[in-house]
Amino acid sequence: MTPSIRRASPGDITAITALGDRVVTDTYAALTPPGYVDALLATYWTAAAFAATLASPGDHLLVALDGDGVCGMAEAHQADAESATLWKLYVAAHQQGRGLGRRLIDAIRAELIPTTLWLRTEYLSANARAAGFYTAQGFKFERNEVEWIGQTPVKYTYVRRRL
Numbered sequence: 001m002t003p004s005i006r007r008a009s010p011g012d013i014t015a016i017t018a019l020g021d022r023v024v025t026d027t028y029a030a031l032t033p034p035g036y037v038d039a040l041l042a043t044y045w046t047a048a049a050f051a052a053t054l055a056s057p058g059d060h061l062l063v064a065l066d067g068d069g070v071c072g073m074a075e076a077h078q079a080d081a082e083s084a085t086l087w088k089l090y091v092a093a094h095q096q097g098r099g100l101g102r103r104l105i106d107a108i109r110a111e112l113i114p115t116t117l118w119l120r121t122e123y124l125s126a127n128a129r130a131a132g133f134y135t136a137q138g139f140k141f142e143r144n145e146v147e148w149i150g151q152t153p154v155k156y157t158y159v160r161r162r163l
Contacts (some may be wrong), residue, residue: 002071003103007051007056007061007062013050016061016063019071019072027127053075064103070092071091073089074107078116083118085146109163122159123159124157138162140159141158142160144156144157
């Protein structure tokens with residue numbers, strides 16, 4: 001079944017957080033220091049965080065649905081008239097490699113104001129799958145930054161794509 005994509009509603013929040021429990025752990029557990037995944041989920045994948053996104057006029061939250069429910073999501077923020085930041089783009093394992101990530105980016109793009117020139121995002125530099133995906137979608141390198149989590153450096157890669 002080809003997943004459908006639509007704007008998220010308050011009724012989707014529980015399913016989005018459940019998706020986060022799976023995809024965040026799968027994506028980051030092997031790449032990050034202990035506690036990173038738990039902190040990410042507790043900060044950015046809560047019902048309150050998604051309710052705030054839905055209530056904010058500059059934020060966009062989309063879900064992808066298949067026969068099993070929410071199988072993907074994208075969250076973006078319209079930073080200004082010319083740029084937006086893609087904060088989250090996640091696809092359940094059983095839908096990866098089927099074009100859903102690209103479709104979610106296209107759907108987010110359609111939500112942005114017409115004057116938007118740039119879509120930016122970041123990913124863990126150690127995440128080779130994310131690097132390959134964003135390169136294939138036309139994103140170009142901007143910079144790297146390091147965040148210290150305890151005694152462990154975590155390197156992020158920032159990229160952008162002209163729309």
